[in-house]
Amino acid sequence: MSATSGVRPTKGYLMETKRRIQTIERGTEFLKLKRDQLAKELTESLDVLKGRRGLMMNNLQEAYSALTAAYLSLGPTEVQSQTRSIKNTLELEVLPRSVMGVIYPSIKIKETPETGAELDITLAHAAEKVYEIIEELIRLAEFEERVSRIAEELGTTSRKVNALENMVIPDMKYTIKFIEDKLDEESMEELVRMKLIGGTR
Amino acid sequence: MPRANLGTGYVVLRTHARIADLLNKQQMQRLAEAEDIDEFIMRLKETPYGDIEVERDDKIALNLEKIFIKKFTERIEEIVKITPARMGEFLHAYFDFRFEVLNVKRILRGKFTDSTPEEIADSLIPIDPYIVKDYDELVNAMTLEEVVMKLNCTSYETLIEKLPLYKEHDALWPLDLELNYIYARNILRLTEKLPASDRRIVNSLVKYETDVENVLIAIKRRGKEDVDMESIFPVTYGIDRDDLKKFIEEESLNKAIDGLDEPYRSVLEPIKTGDIALVRAMLRKGKYDAATKARAGNQFGFNVILAFLVYSEIEKDNLVGLAWGEVQGLSPEQLLKYIVIPWD
Numbered sequence: 001m002s003a004t005s006g007v008r009p010t011k012g013y014l015m016e017t018k019r020r021i022q023t024i025e026r027g028t029e030f031l032k033l034k035r036d037q038l039a040k041e042l043t044e045s046l047d048v049l050k051g052r053r054g055l056m057m058n059n060l061q062e063a064y065s066a067l068t069a070a071y072l073s074l075g076p077t078e079v080q081s082q083t084r085s086i087k088n089t090l091e092l093e094v095l096p097r098s099v100m101g102v103i104y105p106s107i108k109i110k111e112t113p114e115t116g117a118e119l120d121i122t123l124a125h126a127a128e129k130v131y132e133i134i135e136e137l138i139r140l141a142e143f144e145e146r147v148s149r150i151a152e153e154l155g156t157t158s159r160k161v162n163a164l165e166n167m168v169i170p171d172m173k174y175t176i177k178f179i180e181d182k183l184d185e186e187s188m189e190e191l192v193r194m195k196l197i198g199g200t201r
Numbered sequence: 202m203p204r205a206n207l208g209t210g211y212v213v214l215r216t217h218a219r220i221a222d223l224l225n226k227q228q229m230q231r232l233a234e235a236e237d238i239d240e241f242i243m244r245l246k247e248t249p250y251g252d253i254e255v256e257r258d259d260k261i262a263l264n265l266e267k268i269f270i271k272k273f274t275e276r277i278e279e280i281v282k283i284t285p286a287r288m289g290e291f292l293h294a295y296f297d298f299r300f301e302v303l304n305v306k307r308i309l310r311g312k313f314t315d316s317t318p319e320e321i322a323d324s325l326i327p328i329d330p331y332i333v334k335d336y337d338e339l340v341n342a343m344t345l346e347e348v349v350m351k352l353n354c355t356s357y358e359t360l361i362e363k364l365p366l367y368k369e370h371d372a373l374w375p376l377d378l379e380l381n382y383i384y385a386r387n388i389l390r391l392t393e394k395l396p397a398s399d400r401r402i403v404n405s406l407v408k409y410e411t412d413v414e415n416v417l418i419a420i421k422r423r424g425k426e427d428v429d430m431e432s433i434f435p436v437t438y439g440i441d442r443d444d445l446k447k448f449i450e451e452e453s454l455n456k457a458i459d460g461l462d463e464p465y466r467s468v469l470e471p472i473k474t475g476d477i478a479l480v481r482a483m484l485r486k487g488k489y490d491a492a493t494k495a496r497a498g499n500q501f502g503f504n505v506i507l508a509f510l511v512y513s514e515i516e517k518d519n520l521v522g523l524a525w526g527e528v529q530g531l532s533p534e535q536l537l538k539y540i541v542i543p544w545d
Binding site for chain 2: 068086
């Protein structure tokens with residue numbers, strides 16, 4: 001469908017279109033700012049994510065070693081029996097948070113299991129390490145989701161900016177030019193008509 | 202020669218022969234170097250353990266643990282059967298009482314977290330009851346309080362006094378601690394039946410273990426205020442409450458460890474590097490060293506019998522750890538770090 005189909009070549013429509021293009025151009029500038037900011041946020045977040053994942057692997061190794069040591073020291077049946085004595089569990093609350101209009105889930109730890117008093121010190125040490133990992137995993141999952149949503153929003157914003165810059169604004173400019181040409185043509189015709197009428201008198 | 206002495210001599214001779222059957226350093230290392238659990242079982246066949254029939258499902262490590270415990274209890278039974286009455290009675294108590302305390306702890310944990318009777322029964326060490334009448338009766342009790350009340354009029358009856366503390370904290374540690382002290386108190390009382398010369402080794406083993414456990418309990422309470430030292434540490438031996446208080450309050454744990462005498466300082470040394478699990482290995486090594494020293498002091502008495510049983514228990518613990526590690530695919534280095542194989 002042509003950009004000018006359904007266009008009314010009137011002065012009112014021209015003024016309306018010019019007003020719209022101004023708003024769209026201003027919106028595009030804002031979207032560009034948002035896109036740049038999101039890209040910056042994403043680049044920084046990816047660096048943080050990489051660092052956090054590396055740290056996570058180290059901590060995971062430490063927690064696994066502590067747990068292995070507990071199993072080797074106490075035996076599997078005793079470890080299983082002792083871990084059963086932990087009554088309360090990890091309780092989480094998921095809340096929505098927003099960064100530059102991007103909503104992502106934020107996880108709040110409401111209750112943590114109390115392991116120290118009930119477990120053998122070897123197992124309590126391992127449990128502490130494992131709990132640290134769980135907490136980090138939660139934070140990492142939250143951060144990954146945030147990064148993923150920022151990336152998604154960046155894609156959407158870029159597509160919007162491209163569409164506005166390459167399609168909508170050129171189409172509207174074309175429409176404006178079309179209307180202006182039409183109006184010029186009409187005023188020329190009017191002028192000629194007036195001159196012709198004047199000549200016959 | 203009195204009959205009892207003749208009996209002891211015979212048992213000591215038999216025990217010397219049995220000590221030769223214990224797995225040596227090379228055999229233990231060979232087991233640790235097995236590629237997987239199947240090879241571990243194959244290699245075990247070459248040892249006095251022989252061919253072991255075990256169900257190869259996802260609970261193979263737990264199944265093997267039960268087998269090793271059974272082999273260990275058979276060794277105790279075999280020795281106790283031929284040991285003169287008083288000595289035999291003591292050995293029976295020393296080991297069976299310890300396992301029963303563990304079983305009671307496991308039943309209480311199961312009841313605390315509403316585990317099913319099947320789950321609880323599955324976690325128990327397969328031994329005959331020593332003081333309690335019947336494990337099934339305890340396992341099938343409706344509540345933890347009911348289990349404790351069923352232990353009235355037995356050596357475990359002081360647990361009843363700890364029920365209010367259990368309810369106040371909604372935690373098992375008051376009952377757990379009381380069980381530790383019931384064991385220590387009763388074993389020390391039973392040693393009175395032994396001749397004075399035999400008493401020393403048992404006393405040192407029980408007191409040493411209780412002292413180290415007290416330190417570990419104190420470390421778990423580090424930084425906490427208003428710790429009721431009397432109720433948390435009702436029994437202390439070589440490490441008194443003032444020393445234990447340092448482990449709770451002192452800013453530097455290393456300083457508190459350095460303030461202890463030997464052998465405690467060496468046993469607790471791994472804590473300085475954060476390797477807490479190694480303390481358990483060091484504790485076992487300490488028991489091994491104490492038993493070996495006592496055995497060397499008298500090659501023809503009770504010390505030899507007790508040393509054999511202490512070695513056997515360490516061997517059982519080692520095999521349980523190795524079997525679990527093999528199932529997990531741990532490297533020999535990882536496995537041997539926490540395994541005590543000091544005998545050559």
